[in-house]
Amino acid sequence: MKSLLILFLLGSCSANIPERECGRDLSNLWLDVVAVVDDSKGVTQGGLYNIIGTLNSVLQLSKIGTRKDNPRTTRLGLVSYNYNETIEATLNDYQFLDTNKMMDQLKISSNIGSYLVTGLSGAEQLFKQDKEHSREHYRKVVIVFASTYKDDGANDPKPVAARFLSSGGIIITVAYSQSHDTQLLEKLGGIATKEFNFTNDDPGLIEKIQDSLLKANCFCPNSWHQYQPKGTCIQPVTLPASWSIAQASCHHKGNNGHLVNEYSREKHDFVMAILKTYKEFQPTYKYHIGLNGNCSLWKWDQASGEEQVQLQGWQIWAPDFPRCSPMLEMLEGVTYVTDGWINVPSNFYANYVCETSTCDTDNYCARANDFLLNRV
Numbered sequence: 105m106k107s108l109l110i111l112f113l114l115g116s117c118s119a120n121i122p123e124r125e126c127g128r129d130l131s132n133l134w135l136d137v138v139a140v141v142d143d144s145k146g147v148t149q150g151g152l153y154n155i156i157g158t159l160n161s162v163l164q165l166s167k168i169g170t171r172k173d174n175p176r177t178t179r180l181g182l183v184s185y186n187y188n189e190t191i192e193a194t195l196n197d198y199q200f201l202d203t204n205k206m207m208d209q210l211k212i213s214s215n216i217g218s219y220l221v222t223g224l225s226g227a228e229q230l231f232k233q234d235k236e237h238s239r240e241h242y243r244k245v246v247i248v249f250a251s252t253y254k255d256d257g258a259n260d261p262k263p264v265a266a267r268f269l270s271s272g273g274i275i276i277t278v279a280y281s282q283s284h285d286t287q288l289l290e291k292l293g294g295i296a297t298k299e300f301n302f303t304n305d306d307p308g309l310i311e312k313i314q315d316s317l318l319k320a321n322c323f324c325p326n327s328w329h330q331y332q333p334k335g336t337c338i339q340p341v342t343l344p345a346s347w348s349i350a351q352a353s354c355h356h357k358g359n360n361g362h363l364v365n366e367y368s369r370e371k372h373d374f375v376m377a378i379l380k381t382y383k384e385f386q387p388t389y390k391y392h393i394g395l396n397g398n399c400s401l402w403k404w405d406q407a408s409g410e411e412q413v414q415l416q417g418w419q420i421w422a423p424d425f426p427r428c429s430p431m432l433e434m435l436e437g438v439t440y441v442t443d444g445w446i447n448v449p450s451n452f453y454a455n456y457v458c459e460t461s462t463c464d465t466d467n468y469c470a471r472a473n474d475f476l477l478n479r480v
């Protein structure tokens with residue numbers, strides 16, 4: 105029994121500390137979504153009901169509309185299209201998931217063809233007309249249900265899609281085809297956000313769309329870099345400071361800010377790759393990290409007020425480090441330099457890297473927060 109316990113403790117000591125994950129709580133989804141639905145004749149009225157059924161199942165657990173006391177809601181607009189688009193509902197029309205109303209609203213058209221460019225333009229128009237400034241920082245998502253794809257001349261949907269994607273929007277596509285038209289699948293894939301293109305007969309379609317929405321709802325504010333697919337963001341700071349001042353600076357950035365934690369080699373490599381894109385960081389790539397302590401106990405920095413986490417698992421001390429005496433009382437924290445971590449005194453100045461949580465369903469980011477308005 106005793107030896108089992110020791111084995112267990114040894115085992116758990118060597119495992120890396122897990123990185124924070126993106127929130128996955130659909131009831132707290134906070135997005136602005138426009139559904140773009142092909143209602144051309146070939147889809148059939150029954151097909152339209154199926155599409156509305158899929159859309160409503162995807163959003164069933166989420167709060168639709170706006171709530172005075174809760175920013176974690178998702179607004180839903182609805183556009184139908186064939187040769188031309190029809191705005192069925194603006195982003196402010198539904199205050200709950202009104203499935204029956206949607207089923208009543210969508211009527212199959214007698215037009216045989218459909219131009220996706222018109223549907224996408226309708227979605228773009230809804231976002232453009234939206235005057236809800238308190239939601240400007242919400243991710244904008246378009247979910248397309250298309251039965252055909254035409255891209256001749258002025259009907260090419262790619263420029264509208266590209267414009268929306270480059271402004272930070274997300275496009276999810278669902279190919280609605282009875283005949284498994286491979287050309288349709290490929291072409292729709294060409295306008296969707298990477299890996300967010302699906303077909304109506306995909307097993308687990310609803311979960312896959314929900315997963316895409318949760319990913320869309322996991323992002324870093326401007327000038328922060330996401331450690332994808334995890335729920336943390338980092339920001340290099342190119343103004344040298346002592347370790348404890350650097351720590352205070354990161355804590356004040358809000359959103360669970362702290363100095364960066366290099367829990368694994370992968371995380372360290374990610375930090376280095378980001379630093380190499382900043383001209384202010386040069387070899388030796390010197391930067392303060394969240395590790396601090398006193399040789400008998402090393403801990404990773406956490407948000408202000410939270411208990412620090414004891415070092416375990418992967419470590420990259422520089423040769424002959426940590427140095428534990430005779431300057432024990434002068435030690436402050438740990439800095440990465442050239443080939444590993446060194447423990448440093450309070451008069452050691454370096455750039456540093458802050459870390460925060462992503463904005464996601466577990467962590468709402470208010471626009472009023474200065475932190476979000478930080479631009480590069």
Ligand SMILES: *[C@@H]1O[C@H](CO)[C@@H](O)[C@H](O)[C@H]1NC(C)=O
Nearest residue numbers: 186187188189215216217222
């Ligand atoms: C679509 O809209 C355009 C511009 O509003 C109009 O000229 C055209 O006649 C419409 N097409 C159909 C098939 O309704």
Ligand SMILES: *[C@@H]1O[C@H](CO)[C@@H](O)[C@H](O)[C@H]1NC(C)=O
Nearest residue numbers: 289290291293294301302303
């Ligand atoms: C998604 O798009 C890519 C690229 O166009 C394509 O290769 C892939 O087959 C598509 N997947 C589905 C499920 O449609």
Ligand SMILES: *[C@@H]1O[C@H](CO)[C@@H](O)[C@H](O)[C@H]1NC(C)=O
Nearest residue numbers: 397398399400401402403432
């Ligand atoms: C190291 O720090 C821990 C926690 O802060 C403390 O309990 C311990 O006494 C310290 N050890 C030394 C040698 O200062």
